[in-house]
Amino acid sequence: MNTPAGDRLSSFSAHDAHGSVLVINSGSSSVKYQLVNPVGGESIASGLIERIGEEIGRVTHTFAGNTTRRDMVVTDHGAALRIALDLFTEHGPNLDEADVVAVGHRVVQGGNKFSGPVFIDDQVVQDISDLIPLGPLHNPGHVRGIEVARALLPDVPHVAVFDTAFFTTLPAAAYTYAIDAEVAEEHGIRRYGFHGTSHQYVSGKVARVLGRKLEDLNQIVLHLGNGASASAIKGGVAVDTSMGLTPLEGLVMGTRSGDIDPAVVFHLHRNAGMSIDEIDDLLNKRSGIKGLAGDNDFRVLHDLVAQGDEGAKLALDVYIHRLRKYIGAYHAVLGRVDVITFTAGAGENDDIVRALAVEGLESLGIAIDPARNAERSREPRIISPDWTSTLVMVVPTNEELAIARQCIGLIEGGETSLA
Known part of the structure; x- marks a missing residue:
């Protein structure tokens, strides 16, 4: 697993944290976000910015039972994330007071390179970009969202959590397609699986519920x-x-x-x-x-x-x-x-x-x-x-909670129950 980390990470501790994790899912034409308490599991605030790059975008932000809706021009992912941060300032909660300990980014396609969450640095961004041929519908939006979020929120660690990571354990008999082996190897053709964060969270929750x-x-x-x-x-x-x-x-x-x-x-x-x-x-x-x-x-x-x-x-x-x-x-x-x-x-x-x-x-x-x-x-x-x-x-x-808890587990350097 590729897990680079910057020097500033040592100053952040989520152990018994009362802080929060900002989870971002940046798609091709939308940005979905949620501020999560990784300990209690509750969603503190959430929002969705849709129709990025279209004539009129749609913005929704919910906090403390109140929902703000706006129809406005959202030119690109940079504008979308700036709007999101402004909504936190205007309608709450204030991110400075929410003790944000990490920003977690959902990434759909991690190929066979990423088997777990990783701290994001320039090399990780490049690696996610290199996987665009395998994830052309999703990874371009993830890259744009990560780049903008890192620029707007430079003082907290950013973590990539991959939909495919949970399925890197598949045996070769399950992930191999019966096509020419050299062609498959050259072009990365195999079963990767998706929704892995959900499958991992739910299977863990089942065990806990059943004792x-x-x-x-x-x-x-x-x-x-x-x-x-x-x-x-x-x-x-x-x-x-x-x-x-x-x-x-x-x-x-x-x-x-x-x-x-x-x-x-x-x-x-x-x-x-x-x-x-x-x-x-x-x-x-x-x-x-x-x-x-x-x-x-x-x-x-x-x-x-x-x-x-x-x-x-x-x-x-x-x-x-x-x-x-x-x-x-x-x-x-x-x-x-x-x-x-x-x-x-x-x-x-x-x-x-x-x-x-x-x-x-x-x-x-x-x-x-x-x-x-x-x-x-x-x-x-x-x-x-x-x-x-x-x-x-x-x-x-x-x-979102599963992503937040993977961020906390990575920061603490140990295993954290996703459920």
């Missing part, structure tokens, strides 16, 4: 947001995951196709005259639930299904079929599954998806109790009946 040792548990984690991914985790170590070279592979998602025959790309190029960029846009932005049903909001999808819409019914069936296939596949990979956990938007809130996903798996010792599944709660909970050999749980994810 079990993490190393004793075999888990399947299903992160079902607009982007969706599955992981197989053995004793706290990831051994397989559904996303691959990019976040396009795997489960059916809100707008992404997930698994598809690669020859579809050739077919569309040769016979439909579509360019590579057009196919990229099709598979990433106009496929998945939206492509089949016309809308990627699951609330809308369920309403359409209830109204007898055949396209919506097919979309839900395809989504569930793929999800159930991965549960079965990872059951085989692990040999024994102690816990299956649903998390993220649909995973946490959609009882219909959860019920359908495990329907018919009773012979594997997997089932859901309807009453427990219907319960609305923001707390981690078991939703399987008492007789099952595999627990089914719902555990809310918290990627």
